[in-house]
Amino acid sequence: MRLPAVRFLPSSSAPAVVDANARIARLARTGNMEGARATFEAMPLRTTASYNALLAGYFRNHLPDAALRVFQRMPSRDLASYNALISGLSLRRHTLPDAALALATIPYPPSVVSFTSLLRGYVRHGLLADAIQLFRQMPERNHISYTVMLGGFLDAGRVDEARKLFDEMPAKDVVAWTAMLSGYCQVGRIAEARTLFDEMPKRNVVSWTAMVSGYAQNGQVNLARKLFEVMPERNEVSWTAMLFGYIQAGRIEDAEELFNAMPDHPLAACNAMIVGFGQRGMVDAAKAVFNRMCERDDGTWSAIIKAYEQNEFLMEALSTFREMLQIGIRPNYPSVISVLTVCAALAVLDYGREVHGAMLRKHIQDYIRTEDEVVTGQIRQLLVEIKYGNSLTFLVT
Template sequence: LGRLGRLSEAREVFDAMPFRDIIAWNSMISAYCNNGMPDAARSLADAISGGNLRTGTILLSGYGRAGRVRDARRVFDEMPVRNTVAWNAMVTCYVQNGDVTLARRLFDAMPCRDVSSWNAMLTGYCHSRQMVDARNLFEQMPERNTVSWTVMISGYVLIEQHGKAWDMFRMMHYDGMSPEQPNLVSVLSAISHLGNLNILESIHVLVHKAGFERDVVIGTAMLNAYTRGCGSADSLKVFDSMEERDIFTWNTVITGYAQHGLGREAIRIYQQMESAGVLPNEVTFVGLLHACSHSGLVDVGRQFFKSMSCDYGLTPLLEHYACMVDLLGRAGDVQGAEQFIYDMPIEPDAVIWSALLGACKIHKNVHIGRRAAEKLFSIEPSNAGNYVMLSNIYSSQGMWDEVAKVRKLMKEQGVNKEPGCSWMQIKNRMHSFVTGDEEHEQIQDIYATLQELYTLLKATGYVPDTEFVLHDIDEEQKESSLLYHSEKLAVAYGLLVTPKGMPIQIMKNLRICGDCHSFIKFVSHVTKREIDIRDGNRFHHFRNGNCSCGDFW
């Protein structure tokens, strides 16, 4: 009854017992602790003069989960005898409440440690993103179990060092440790960011060998990894093969199609979901609205926004309003998008104003863009992206004095522009490029390849779009500046080192600029290469001179 939260009934049964042994007392104390009532648990413990060793451990754990670290420590200090479980519980209490320093101090003072002790301390370091300390502790462990490996993999995923998470999983495999659901889900999350389909396919095989092919949680994580890794066709195969699907599964495939700009396919999956009797939630509608936004389906998007409250009783959240602003703005109704914000029943946040500013950048609306930027400067003055977008709007109109003012404001605020960075994996090695890169070992060959491409593409109709240069310089300098954007460097390197006809997959931290988008369309046509780029906003699949986004991004 206690586990079900039916404490009154549990207490009635407890009080009616003609005889209560220590197991009964501890069960009732545990019920109170598990339901966030450690003081009631303490009163019961006091009634039996503190109970036994397990009683104290249950009580201090209860205080720890309630965030009452001092009370937990008081119980720990009052315990006449402590075993390793009690020590572990106190270390875990500190870890759960973010005090890694005291956790380590107690860990070092332990008279005896088991693998759970090490795992508790390891968890503390990973949750606090102290992965250097976590790795040092991990290397010192006399014994490791699957929990140890899973904590380390998850820790690297948390700080977005996905390559190290994958390396840790491989080490676990070579160490003879069998994969389990938690570490498979974590490593699939890491692989989804690496964008390497070869690695993903090897994990897919491992999942089948380990007997997890029917696990809905792993299946959904696999689906997400294929979706994020440029494999929308492969993700659909995974989805179709799943015997069991929950709301997370449906949402994953809907959101995945949205990211790939396949709005109508996302809607088709939603219709299948409705037919299967699965009720949508707030995340479902974020995916649908996002899909409509990236496919220009304005009227359909409006219908979904209305449906979530009228048909399903769901209250639109800030994310839904942001999608609507993005939907209207991208479609060219910038004034309507601004009015939509003013008509909102809740206070707009930075994401919403940023969506409006992004629309103004696309459609070169200076006046509304300036108003949106001013709102953003007051909400998040340190976000360089907002200043850059406003500068883009000004530069597209040749308003160089205004560009200079924005640059001066950035300097006064101590804001630095985030450099564009693109990366790709070739033969199990990650290669990264920044705009104007001079560090790569083959940079001279890359530059030569770019120059050849540039000459070839201009002969076939490519015209550099110099409005994306934020400096008032002559056209030749602008064209030169554009040529060395990070995604162009990555494309050139891919052409340089991979066999003819082999697809090229690239990831970028920021939204791809219009000139690079046009350049890569020409590259895909001239070289007959399939080029997939996942930028900070969505996927772009370049095929024979066209992009899957339909130039609508």
């Protein structure tokens, strides 16, 4: 079916339309889709680009139904419209077949962006075989296509295949080099990672941090610190990577010294220190870090609850868990395990029932059902110890 063409705008209207389109895109990037839609509806004249901006915004903000309604009502569509559709449908695993169908039925010659959008979806959802097949079928590839496919191999732990693709890349930017470097680190091939690091024609703070983190995660903390000291630039991630290395190695004094030297204390670093102090039985120090934090996430609360639980501050663990629920923080798996462990240790039915009631009120039963078998087994065993019987059936079915 032939689509109606969008009429040309008077030259005096063009700047206003361009500005409005930019505003729609800007509001969408900040998550303000009501504002983006209001801007769109207020436009006396709209171009295909106007529709595309709104379409992409809805997909970006996880509103696929609204995005599809925009696509359906478009008076005219261009290649960018279809690329936005493919990209949006690729965000969710169950709509990937629709994304593939959209790619196959574009009424224009698909571009490298069209193919790469679907490729990214396959990689994102771990469908490596589909990604490989699509990559091989692509009539044209650019450095983004190669980097996405490289990431697919690395995410699957297929480092040798990733290296083969890396060597075939016609052009490699610092992102590709760093991805390959991180891939070696993730599988413990640190010597190869360091060789690659030394061969890099250009490094940035991410590259340096990846190598520091690789050393730290693989137990070579002294080498990590040596490299950390000569970094030309550091950011919060660099400091936190080094901090994690010390904590993982059980060197809490070195971790504390580094933490105190940090120019800022990001959330991840604070959470790590709470964990580290808790592991060493330094509950007061863990609590002090927790109390000084201006921002906390579920990982923060989980860390302090775990610190209390593993050091037998059982009542403090329970009261902190209740406080977390009262302010609307959704418990994660470690915090649930910790509080059930406490209930089992105390062997008190009233506290267990209180936790159970709070969990029901917060509607997390489905959340817990999806956990892996290890954690599910832990929960079941703890529930047996607490002897709740059928009152917690939702947790063990």
